[in-house]
Amino acid sequence: MGLGTAYKEAFPLTRGSLIVSMDSDLSHDPRFLPAMIEEAEKVDIVIGSRFTGAGRIIGRSPLRDLLSIFANLAIRVTTGTGIMDWTSGLRVYRRRVWEEIMPHVNCNKWDFQFESLYKALGSGFTVREVPITFYERADGDSKFSLREALGFIYSFLKVRLLE
Numbered sequence: 001m002g003l004g005t006a007y008k009e010a011f012p013l014t015r016g017s018l019i020v021s022m023d024s025d026l027s028h029d030p031r032f033l034p035a036m037i038e039e040a041e042k043v044d045i046v047i048g049s050r051f052t053g054a055g056r057i058i059g060r061s062p063l064r065d066l067l068s069i070f071a072n073l074a075i076r077v078t079t080g081t082g083i084m085d086w087t088s089g090l091r092v093y094r095r096r097v098w099e100e101i102m103p104h105v106n107c108n109k110w111d112f113q114f115e116s117l118y119k120a121l122g123s124g125f126t127v128r129e130v131p132i133t134f135y136e137r138a139d140g141d142s143k144f145s146l147r148e149a150l151g152f153i154y155s156f157l158k159v160r161l162l163e
């Protein structure tokens with residue numbers, strides 16, 4: 001039913017003062033978490049970033065990388081923020097971020113990543129990025145398609161223009 005739907009289902013089941021989100025297709029390596037959690041002492045959201053410092057992507061098709069880079073560039077320029085990786089699913093949130101923004105996030109697919117971050121920034125929460133290596137999925141089928149990409153653009157415009 002989509003990534004956003006899954007996050008909303010999972011949120012009431014979480015405990016503790018920090019919430020970690022990560023993709024379940026092994027694209028995210030937990031070895032980056034200690035540095036991210038350390039950073040979360042200072043800010044409200046820490047993004048595991050493929051596009052800052054030593055951040056990188058391994059094994060994915062150049063076309064997918066290019067789309068990702070372009071989407072992030074477009075979001076960065078149109079929102080006027082310095083965030084390099086808006087679509088990364090590896091994040092550490094302070095619990096109060098989710099408590100405050102979750103009721104206002106409507107996107108149910110991977111557009112959730114954009115809307116949650118956008119609304120968190122709008123609520124004054126602070127964000128920092130920590131470089132990570134993103135690995136192409138080891139197995140399973142991708143849900144990515146032109147339809148998904150167009151759906152993301154639609155959601156982006158809707159969030160930006162209507163809310």
Ligand SMILES: Nc1nc2c(ncn2[C@@H]2O[C@H](COP(=O)(O)OP(=O)(O)OP(=O)(O)O)[C@@H](O)[C@H]2O)c(=O)[nH]1
Nearest residue numbers: 001002003006022023024025089137141142143144
């Ligand atoms: N529970 C649940 N999780 C989902 C769903 N869709 C996506 N996810 C999770 O979100 C992660 C990110 O989505 P992906 O489809 O892997 O997105 P991506 O990494 O950009 O693209 P590919 O790995 O190339 O397909 C997945 O690894 C899953 O963990 C869903 O419908 N339900």
Ligand SMILES: [Mg+2]
Nearest residue numbers: 023025027137
């Ligand atoms: Mg994936």
